[in-house]
Amino acid sequence: MTVTELSARLPKRRHKQISDILVSTDHKVIGLLVLGTAMVLFLVFGAIALTMRADLASPGQNLISTGLYNQFFTLHGSGMIYLVITPISLGLGIYLVPLQIGAPGIAFPRLALFGFYTYVVSAVLLLSGFLTASGPGSAGWYAYLPLSDTRYTPGKGMDMWVAAATLAGFAGLFWSICVLWTALRMRAPRMSMLRMPLFTWSEVVTCLMGVAAFPSLLGAMGMITAARIDPRLFTSDLPNLQYQNLFWFYGHPVVYIMFFPYVGSVIEVIQTFGQRKYVGYTVTVFALLLFAAVSMSVWGHHMFTTGQESNEYFAVTSTALSVPAGLEYFGFLSTLIGAKIRFKTPMLFALAFIPQFLIGGLTGIMLASPSLDYQFHGSYFVVAHFHYTLFAGSVFGFFAGFYYWFPKATGRMLSERLGKVHFWLMVVGTNVTFIPMFVMGYLGLPRRVAHYPAQFHLLNVISSIGAGVLGLSMVVLVVNVGESFRRRVPAPADPWDGLTLEWATTSPPPEFNFPAGIPPVKGFAPLFDWKQAKRDPDRTPEEISARGAGYVHSRGDGPAEVRRPAP
Amino acid sequence: MFGHVFWPYTIIALTVFGIVVLVLAFSLIRYRAGRGHEASAKSKHSVLEAVYALVLVGIASFLAVYVASANAAERRPLGRPQVSVTITGFQWCWSFTYHHTPVTVSGTCKNASQIPVLVVPTHEIIHFSLISADVVHEWWLPYARWKEEAFPGHYNTFDLRFTKTGEFNGRCDEYCGLYHDRMDFKLKAVTPAAFTSWLTAQTRRAASRP
CATH class of the missing domain: 2.60.40.420 (Cupredoxins -  blue copper proteins)
Structure with missing residues (x-):
């Protein structure tokens, strides 16, 4: 029996086995594992938020006990920050950066996979706090010392919280290293740094901050670990204050880690659905780098009210952030002016991002003023501010990217109709939920309280109704994804007429990504340039296909034609 | 000091928000695909970018000095306490x-x-x-x-x-x-x-x- 005959007799593997997926070194599989896990956790920690909003619908209500309420806001904050938005930021990088730079894979894929398992253990630890006698951690997501030591928060659940935050920090560090190295060292020929797509640039600056900030989180968690072993170390002022410095040295850059990749997504969506190359590429790259650099020296604005911080220095650096932010808005608007705008679901989310994040950004500049922070610190004004940046901003940016890249990643189209229903419910829900919080904070309602004075009743009811609408919008999202897998409408290689390289391969891309080669890279939008060149009658085929890779692009229903160059 | 910063800041913030929303609304109506035009091929406005960046730096510098001095005034001891x-x-x-x-x-x-x-x-x-x-x-x-x-x-x-x-x-x-x-x-x-x-x-x- 020959080898050929033997292999013909072996059972054909039609689908990838679960075991193949769980040990895959393909960046797309690892990326989707991270993104899928994070989206499930998004629903879990979102449900926790909805329970809190239900409890807050009435001033003295005890739908859940005060102790459970404290555990819930701790888990909602910790979960969303450590286990949802940060992992999605980096998971998008793991999936998309190699595709955008024409690379066959990611650097250190096993480290990225190890990061995924670190992340899963972290999530399991955080949530299994519910199984312990004292319940999960309850010291808030920034767990100030000495509250988080064993004198004031005893119990295994809090120990598990510290372990979970530590592991999440490691996962973030690993992924930052992988994505950064991929973008720096694995770009396709002729793709210089200043020809990287802007989403990839957003990942580069994210990961630069990640490698600088996550170790600081690990240090802070080390301090809590020490305090849980021997709380006597934390009876004097200095270690407790230094914990805050160390934590916010991570805690401020991480808000940009949880922001840039979504700005990157919005930029890609705007240029695709505006059908033109992004205006102000260089300015935006500069703005991102400036943002990252300045964001490493603004952490003290979280500590304006400690009475032990250089408030004026941090007021100046924090106010300076308005410069790179303003430059980013220049890019958004000047690309839209003169574009040819198609209002598909991804574009709707990207467009809503622009004014909504602006509310978060402008109130952020207000909070950079110590004089205002002496009133607003720790109040609902701050809650409203960071939900406008993280939810009305980042999560909208994420959904722009989600609807944009879902066909690429799954090979299936989503329903435009359900997508638009999801979008409008989310816009209404977001603003009804979070606008009243600005007013509540202005009037003096502190965050993290299960009960509040009756004067805040009406505003809280409005906010809770908005949260209900948000819950409904997520049901529509789940239905849309479910329907997509049931109806199996195949996605073409380039459904949106894209500009960047991820649209130059099949949906989903095969292992090693680009069997047909890639269009020649002459700028930050190689596919767009290639399509333009193809339309130009003066160009010869040789000029169009400069690398001679025989790349053929297809916008039809099938996958991109594969024509390998002759050996 | 709260009022000295809050109201100017609120007015500035509302103005910026209003300008961005107006420009956004204008571009969405004027440049929607249904109008049958082609997207502009231009992807650089170097002079405009430089002028805009300078304006931003100017505004940010003013705000930074303003809030830092407001804070200095606020933290100054009032005098001999009774x-x-x-x-x-x-x-x-x-x-x-x-x-x-x-x-x-x-x-x-x-x-x-x-x-x-x-x-x-x-x-x-x-x-x-x-x-x-x-x-x-x-x-x-x-x-x-x-x-x-x-x-x-x-x-x-x-x-x-x-x-x-x-x-x-x-x-x-x-x-x-x-x-x-x-x-x-x-x-x-x-x-x-x-x-x-x-x-x-x-x-x-x-x-x-x-």
């Missing part, structure tokens, strides 16, 4: 100790009658020293637009002066454990004469206590 009070935060209530007297006001915060009342005279400079007996708390008096964190083993100090009499609600604003949400206090500003007679009565009561 009354000094030590505020101690503990899980989960407050105590107020009047210097040079045996008077300490405290409570348990367990219900409305157990909320401690901080009595202060109007028009006089009051010097506060703030400390915590356990975890980090935060003393917040929304009426005064003022708060500061209370650390264990460290005194934070600040001066306040009240211009009108009245009762104002205050509370803890840094999450400090299970009953953080009931850690309230009241500040009662009375005339200097009323304050003196109150303090005398309290001193006598404190002295008669065994």
Whole structure:
């Protein structure tokens, strides 16, 4: 029996086995594992938020006990920050950066996979706090010392919280290293740094901050670990204050880690659905780098009210952030002016991002003023501010990217109709939920309280109704994804007429990504340039296909034609 | 200082928001695909970009100097204090100790009658020293637009002066454990004469206590 005959007799593997997926070194599989896990956790920690909003619908209500309420806001904050938005930021990088730079894979894929398992253990630890006698951690997501030591928060659940935050920090560090190295060292020929797509640039600056900030989180968690072993170390002022410095040295850059990749997504969506190359590429790259650099020296604005911080220095650096932010808005608007705008679901989310994040950004500049922070610190004004940046901003940016890249990643189209229903419910829900919080904070309602004075009743009811609408919008999202897998409408290689390289391969891309080669890279939008060149009658085929890779692009229903160059 | 920063900032923020929304609305209507035009091929506006960046730097510099000097003015001591009070935060209530007297006001915060009342005279400079007996708390008096964190083993100090009499609600604003949400206090500003007679009565009561 020959080898050929033997292999013909072996059972054909039609689908990838679960075991193949769980040990895959393909960046797309690892990326989707991270993104899928994070989206499930998004629903879990979102449900926790909805329970809190239900409890807050009435001033003295005890739908859940005060102790459970404290555990819930701790888990909602910790979960969303450590286990949802940060992992999605980096998971998008793991999936998309190699595709955008024409690379066959990611650097250190096993480290990225190890990061995924670190992340899963972290999530399991955080949530299994519910199984312990004292319940999960309850010291808030920034767990100030000495509250988080064993004198004031005893119990295994809090120990598990510290372990979970530590592991999440490691996962973030690993992924930052992988994505950064991929973008720096694995770009396709002729793709210089200043020809990287802007989403990839957003990942580069994210990961630069990640490698600088996550170790600081690990240090802070080390301090809590020490305090849980021997709380006597934390009876004097200095270690407790230094914990805050160390934590916010991570805690401020991480808000940009949880922001840039979504700005990157919005930029890609705007240029695709505006059908033109992004205006102000260089300015935006500069703005991102400036943002990252300045964001490493603004952490003290979280500590304006400690009475032990250089408030004026941090007021100046924090106010300076308005410069790179303003430059980013220049890019958004000047690309839209003169574009040819198609209002598909991804574009709707990207467009809503622009004014909504602006509310978060402008109130952020207000909070950079110590004089205002002496009133607003720790109040609902701050809650409203960071939900406008993280939810009305980042999560909208994420959904722009989600609807944009879902066909690429799954090979299936989503329903435009359900997508638009999801979008409008989310816009209404977001603003009804979070606008009243600005007013509540202005009037003096502190965050993290299960009960509040009756004067805040009406505003809280409005906010809770908005949260209900948000819950409904997520049901529509789940239905849309479910329907997509049931109806199996195949996605073409380039459904949106894209500009960047991820649209130059099949949906989903095969292992090693680009069997047909890639269009020649002459700028930050190689596919767009290639399509333009193809339309130009003066160009010869040789000029169009400069690398001679025989790349053929297809916008039809099938996958991109594969024509390998002759050996 | 709150009002000196809040209202100019609110006006600037609303103006910027309004401009962005108008430009956005204009571009969405004018450049929607349905109009049958082609997208512009231009992807650089170098001069405009440079001018815009300079304007941004100018505005940011102005704001930075403005808020830093507002803060410097706000943190400056008001002068020689007439009354000094030590505020101690503990899980989960407050105590107020009047210097040079045996008077300490405290409570348990367990219900409305157990909320401690901080009595202060109007028009006089009051010097506060703030400390915590356990975890980090935060003393917040929304009426005064003022708060500061209370650390264990460290005194934070600040001066306040009240211009009108009245009762104002205050509370803890840094999450400090299970009953953080009931850690309230009241500040009662009375005339200097009323304050003196109150303090005398309290001193006598404190002295008669065994």
